[in-house]
Amino acid sequence: MLSIAHGSVLVGITAHPVRVEAHVLRGVPSFELVGHAEGAVRESRVRVKSALAHVGVDLNEYRIVVNLAPADLRKRGSSFDLAIALATLEALGAVPAGSLGEVLFLGELSLDGSLRPIRGVIAHLLGARERGVERVIVPAANEAEAALVDGIEVGIAATLAELVASLRGEGVLAHARRSASQARSAILRDDLADVRGQLVARRALEVTAAGAHNLVFIGPPGAGKTMLARRLPGILPELAPHEALEVMAIHSIAGIGRPHQLGVRPFRAPHHTASEVALVGGGEQARPGEVSLAHDGVLFLDELAEFRRGALEALRQPLEDGFVTIARAQVSATFPARPMIVAATNPCPCGRRGDNTNRCVCRPDKVRDYRARLSGPLLDRIDLHVSLPPVDVMSLQVRASGERSSVVRARVEAARRIQLERQTAGKASRALNAHLAPADVDVVCVLDEPGRKLLASAVQRHGLSARAYGKVLRVARTIADLGGAEKIHAEHVAEAISWRLLDRDVAGTTSHAA
Incomplete structure (x- = not known):
């Protein structure tokens, strides 16, 4: 039978x-x-x-x-x-x-x-x-x-x-x-109010969250790079139901069940010794890598310059396309891969350059070689490059704290609603500014005359690539959205340009800024 x-x-x-x-x-x-x-x-x-x-x-x-x-x-x-x-x-x-x-x-x-x-x-x-x-x-x-x-x-x-x-x-x-415990997300323990000082970095986190941009922190050890990165999920909006299911599906395939964290955006922090397969996925059975496990969440790459060059270069395609395709002889598997990349790196091999202690003994050529571990095409795909000064230890004794994550998250959600309304109105094909297609940029990232002149000057002065030029426009659009401005003005462009630190001279400007 x-x-x-x-x-x-x-x-x-x-x-x-x-x-x-x-x-x-x-x-x-x-x-x-x-x-x-x-x-x-x-x-x-x-x-x-x-x-x-x-x-x-x-x-x-x-x-x-x-x-x-x-x-x-x-x-x-x-x-x-x-x-x-x-x-x-x-x-x-x-x-x-x-x-x-x-x-x-x-x-x-x-x-x-x-x-x-x-x-x-x-x-x-x-x-x-x-x-x-x-x-x-x-x-x-x-x-x-x-x-x-x-x-x-x-x-x-x-x-x-x-x-x-x-x-x-x-x-x-x-x-x-x-179960009742699945009805809401887990409580986030890391609050932005724990961060003392670092106002510029806090602002960069807010801009990053509002537009789903990628970010790299450059600063000496102890400047708070990791602390800030771990507080990014707390200022992000909750996952929408369809987003939560997609994230849960990826984690389920990897054998990482998290049904009790429905709505919580994933945060992944692989060690800098991670291989290409660990980061982008692969193996005999084509399992998702860290870039897919962090989909719709945050992928934190600490000690960015210490990662294998091949592993970092493997991230270029998913950063651009939002998915990873793993090809095998008999089958190809595709996984979503559109996380927000937050990276942290030291300004030089010893990490002390620009910490105001004059303890750095790294020669300019060593600093250039260290920074050269990060390729130009990879840095082009990172929207914000933020320099962190060393923390004033005495400021840690002050009880006053900054804004709580819930306050910042409210502004982020308001900015994202503006972006969603643009998509709903047919002005953009995608909701989030970081993901805008080139045709969308031409429509929603129109600059006023002072802004155009300022950006043209920056392109000539810093030699921005075409991709970096587009990143500046998208970040400026996010800054304008946070301010509730319909048009992008010169002050929005100026702030966006200020985040392109690594497009400048490494040995000179970075040393001064750090």
Whole structure:
């Protein structure tokens, strides 16, 4: 008898349907699995046989052939166990014919028949909903993630026996339910009010958050670069529901469940020894890298100049396009990758240049070589270059603090509403200023006459590239939005130009500014 169950496989963040066909005949006992299955899928034969034995089904008298269609799509992971087991049971007549229907079955089986959680359950559910699937069965251990996806019925089961009983009409499966703790995001502990002084850097963070720009801090050790970067998520708006699902799907694929942090923007801070694969993704099974795990959040690159040159250069494409495509011989996987990049670096090899102590012994050529580790094309893609002076230790004794993150976040949200209104009105194809297309810039980044003259002078004086020129316009637009100005004026352009520190002479200007 031939039986059919439905499963799915992930390629990147996209779920592809897989038809699981089981054919059972009496004869020499065997269990064949075909359909371009990789190791973990082929091993499912052992798990399925043991799990079926625990529900009273002995396969020793049968020849079983399971086909995973389409055959040209490589099948990975252990999520097919449940569909294979159920298709086999229906072919054996152990569950009513037709009881599997068009339901999508996802789950890994233990040898005792219990269901283990799988990676990427949110991506599976989003793909199923898009294909018009009405019902999905997932392991009970995936309930917290599965409950986040609306518009599709999700049943949960802890064991194969529980699911078989429901198919026989002997019980009803529970539905995935969202817990109260998932209704709101986690409390952010790092507040901008903790930062004493550094008014210029605080302003740069606000501009960065308002327009979703990229930022690099240059300053000596102890200037507060890391402290400031870790407070950026606290002034960002919450993730919209569709953004939260996309972020959760990426993290689920990577095996990093965070259902209790619904709405919280991710913050990732990889070590400077991270490889290209760790940053942009890859590996045999094409897993997302840090740039994708930080999608719609913040990717903090501390000690930027210490990262491998190849790893940093690999970031150039996702910074420009907003996604990463990992190509393999038989398949290509694409992951979203549009985080806000916040980087921190020292002004020189010893880190003391410009700290007013005269302890720096780095020669100008050494400073140039150190800064040359960061390529021009990479720096062009970073909108704001901010110099941090050393912190006055005596100022730390002052109890007075700056604005709280909630106050700054209110201004950021107001600026982002202005940007969204422009997109809604058809003036821009994208909402956030940092992501404006060149055609959008021509429409929404129009300068007044003094602003045009100022920018033209800066281009000649600092030799700004075409990309840097566009970055200045986009940052100036964000500054104007924060001020509630409809047009971009000279003061907005002047502030935007002041953030292009690394476009100037490294050995001279940077030393003075630091």
